[in-house]
Amino acid sequence: MKTEPQSEQELLDRAWHIAGMTFEQLAKEASMEVPKDLTRDKGWVGQLIEWHLGATAGSKPQQDFEQLGIELKTIPIGYQGKPLETTFVCVAPLMGLHGLTWQNSHVRNKLSRVLWVPIEGEREIPLAERKVGAPLIWSPSPEEERQLRQDWEELMEMIVLGQIEKVTARHGEVLQLRPKAANGKALTEAYGFSGKIIKTRPRGFYLRTQFTAAILDAYYAS
Template identity: 70%
Template sequence: MQPTPKTEQELLERAQSLAGLTLGELADAAGMITPPDLRRDKGWVGQLLEWHLGATAGSKPVPDFAELGIELKTIPIGYNGKPLETTFVCVAPLIGLQGVSWENSHIRHKLARVLWMPVEGERDIPLGDRHVGSPLLWSPSPEEEQQLRRDWEELMDMIVLGQVEQITARHGEVLQLRPKAANGRVLTEAYGANGQPIKTQPRGFYLKTPFTASLLERYFVI
């Protein structure tokens, strides 16, 4: 593991030094074995980049670079320069929601400052041959924060009203809520329509691809 960067600038420079390198080259440098694909190793790319960048959080519920308040997000990019999938942000709270507001929410904390690391993601490129792109340090603009807040409040209202089972990936303009678990047998507590406790799959907040695509387009001329 590389030493933890002391400043935002140091982190950005370290991320810039990875741009243009392949995942195979980075894995060799870290003494890691490149898996044949990501089917069983979904988080491998993120872990590899965390190693090179000196991320400290591990699985703790704080930003990856806790001292700097910066979250690391890898984003798989297609040949057209657009994200290939939605971006997981954090698990959604389904119970104990008294006093939760956008201002003090975990998701707002997570998205306050993000280091985006684009990585080639097309399936026909062998994993070890995929290149890392130029990094982007981002904080939501006032407009982006408004969009996120609006969606979050709409989704949280539905959860509080016991409508979690009615929420689909189509709800939300830039943010969506969908099941987040290793398999369908994992269940957690939530509220039913009459306020009664029910069991449902854990849910996660994801950024929709048009949102991340527009963000990348604005900062990189793709």
């Protein structure tokens, strides 16, 4: 593991250093095995990039580069330069929501400053041959933050009102709430419709692909 970068510029320099390299080249340097595919190793690419950039937080609630206040997000891109999947932000809180506001939410904290690292994501490219793309550092514009906040507040209101089971992936313009668990057996507590505690699958906040595509378009077109 590389040491944690001491400045945003140092982090960006490291990200530029690995741009254009294949996963095989990066894995070799990190003494990691390249899995055959990502079916059982969904987090492998993220861990590989984290190793090269010196991220420290792992899966903790704070940002990946806590001292710098920057979150790392790898984003699989297709041949047309568009994101191939939604981007996981953080696990959604389903209990103990008193006093929780957008200002002190994990979603806002995680997205306040993001290092996006695009990666080739087309399935037919063998994993070892996929390359890392050009990085960018991003913070939400006032309009992007307004969109995020509006979705977050609507989704959290449904959770508070005991309507967690009614939330579908169709809710939210840019932010959606979806089950987040390795399997359907993992359950957690949430508020039910009558105020009673129910068991439900853990949920996660995800950024829709059109939102992340707009970020990439604005950056790479400028």
